[in-house]
Amino acid sequence: MNQTVVTYLAQYEFFDFLLKIFGQxxxxxxxxxxxxxxAVIVGIMATVGGLGTYAERKISADIQMRMGPNRVGPYGILQFLADGVKMMTKEDIMPKDADKFLFYLAPMLCLVGVFATLAVVPFSAGFTMTDLxxxxxxxxxxxxxxxxxxxxxxxASNSKWSMLGGMRGASQIISYEIPVTLSILAITLLAGGMGFGTIIGRQEGLPTNWYIFHNPFAFIGFFVYFIGAMAETNRAPFDLPEAESELVSGYHTEYTGMRFGFFALAEYIEVFVVCGVAVALFLGGFNLPFHLEIDILPIQAVQFGIFFSKTLALYYVIIWARWTFPRLRVDQLMSVCWKYLTPIAIFNLIGCAVWLVVFNGHSIADLIFGSH
Amino acid sequence: MFHQILFLMSAALTLICAVAVLVTKNMMHSCIFLLGSLLGIAGLYATLGADFVAVSQIMVYVGGVVILMLFAVMLTGGKDFVSKAQNLLGLAPSMGNKWTFSIAGLVAVVFGLTSFLLINNVTKVVTIKTQNDEFVSTVNQLGHLLVKNHVLAFEISSVLLLGALVGAAIIARPKRQ
Structure with a gap:
């Protein structure tokens, strides 16, 4: 595993040419x-986020037996570009008594927080920005x-709907961080490292080496992580911060134009990122099912494709869940987190540790088929 | 050189935001500047090669403390509340005049320079360390030190934190009728 994308590129010949130009x-x-x-990754991810809105509308239309967007481009696939143009040309309205500074800052913080995570998302063995x-x-x-x-x-919006949405959002996000972090901790325990390179490197080979199939506790941990991640990204059935039937549109009620677009884009990219983390931690990441000695660019492209297809499959599940399940109440939301997910996650963490000690780090498949 | 530029940028972020925390009158804005300052400190840790401490800084302060402070400030009134209620602006003239302020400023400068002289050796060590271009992960070393050499301190602090957690839960629990 390469340390950064620069050290990966340094093994190719054209890098010597660049070194000559730049000298010391x-x-x-x-x-x-x-x-x-x-810039490339942000561009790709912004497109993925935009296509996410299209996918959301198209899949929801499918589930509800409607047509969905079908006017702009073939099958309506350019709808997200039309939406983008619409958002950028819309008037930027700010409520009269809003806190101007915070009102401008809030969508930026959302977007910065999401884009900063892309620095460590492992797209392929070479094109991970940095393997911290x-x-x-x-x-x-x-x-x-x-x-x-x-x-x-x-x-900052100074509106009661926004206020309720924001408070629900913050409390929900910091609550659900606990089960999510605990299930991730179980995986770092199994892998013996917190870097994505280490974790994915240990899952090389057939799907039986994936951490989701490593032991029963990790299997449960995947679902705990997935439910918690769904809640952390404010997706239905946990979309209380923007519950449109009770809070108009929650924390971004007062936002218009591209500022609203930033919130939406941040949400869709964050969904992609949490799905990518689920893939990297539990589903083997970008690994091919067999080992290859050579390391050339087409292999990287294949790994890229594997990572994206697994991640987009989970993306589909999240959208599917949104249009299938009804929304939880606030008290149900909190009891799901604190009375069910957190104890289960702690149980999983201890279970994984015990499994490591008892079976000397072997997975179920190792024990059954007796490899190594 | 690149590390030094990043270090200086983080230091500038920390200092500017720290001054802004003091200067701003709106408490919500102060909280946000505090967030910037804490992020700058995380940047300082990262450029000095303490990766785990840097990320813990972001995790604890940005993810927890600042959000709790924002909640607390918002629920207790937010902007312009304290200065009006306790009349801090009215108190300001009685706290001193330009002579006392300038003497205090002089004392602060002298004290600052003296303490800078005292810690001068420490900063020298730090500049030598930053010139190591090779970052070695500190996570393994930290883990070994925590559960081997410093296990007593580690356990005591975890018991303390657990006590704080239980105490907070008991305080927040609704009283039985």
Whole structure:
């Protein structure tokens, strides 16, 4: 596993050519490459977020036996571009008594928190921006900026609907962080490291090596993580912060135009990121089902495709859940988190630790088929 | 050089936001500037090679403390509340005049320079360490130290935190009739 995308690119021949141009100034070169790759990843992710809104509308239409958007482009696939143009040209309205500074800051915080997580999301073995040793921990930590953004969006609008939505959002996000973090902790225990490179490297090979099938506790842990992640991204059935039937539109009621677009984009990209983390931690990440000695660019593209297909499959499940389940009440939301998910996650964590000691780190498949 | 630029940017963020916390009158804005300052401190840790501490800083302060402070400020009145209720603005003239303020400023400068001289050696060590371009993960070392050499301190602090948690739960519990 490569440390950063720059060290990955450094093994190719064209990198020597770049080194000649820049001479001794390697840190500038590294900065420029990071800047370029970051711009590419942000562009890809913004497109994925935009297509997420399209997918949401199309899938919901499918579930409710409607047509969905079908006017702009073939099958309406350019609808998200039309929406983007509409949002950018809309008038930017701010409530009269709003807190101007915080009102401008809140959507930015949401977007920054989500985009900062992309630095460690493992798209493929080479094109991970950086494989931090504390990767998963960094991702959990920096994505809590989204909670601050949601809360400030609710507070700054100076409207009671926004306020209720923001408070619900912040309390929900900090509550559900606990079961999510505990289930991630169980996986870091199994992998012996917090970096995505370490975790994915241990799941190499057939799906029986994936951590979801490593032991029963990790299997339950996946679902705890998935439910908690759904709640952390404010998706239905946990979309209380923006419950449209009771709070108009929750914390972004007063936002118009592109500021509203930022909230929506942040939400859809965050859904992609949490699905990607689920794939990397439990479903084997970008690993091919067999081992390859050579490392060439087409392999990277295949790994990219594997990661994206697994992640988008989970993305589909999240959208599917939104249009299938009714919304929880606030008290049900909190009891799900504190009375069910948190104890189960603690039980899983202890169970994984005991499993590691008792079976010497072997997975179920190892014990049954007797490999190694 | 790149590390130094990042270090200086983090330091500037920390200092500017810290001053802004003091200068701002709106308490919600102060909280947000505090958030910026704490992020800057996380950046300082990261550039000095303490990756785990940097991320813990973000996790604890941004994810927990600042959100709780925002809640607390919002529920207790928010902007302009304290200064009006306790008449702090009215108190300000009685607290001193320009002479006392300038003497206090002089004392602060002298005290600051003296303490800077005292910690001068410490900063030298730090600059030597930043020139190590190779980051070594501190997570393993931290883990080993915590459960081997410093296990007593670790356990005592965890018991303390558990006590605080139980105490908070008891205080927040609705009283039985």
């Amino acid at each position: 100034n390697t840190s500038l070169l590294a900065f420029l490459i990071f800047f370029l790759i970051a 040793n504390v990767g998963v921990f960094y991702l959990i930590a920096i994505s809590s900026l989204v909670g601050v953004g949601v809360f400030l969006g609710g507070y």
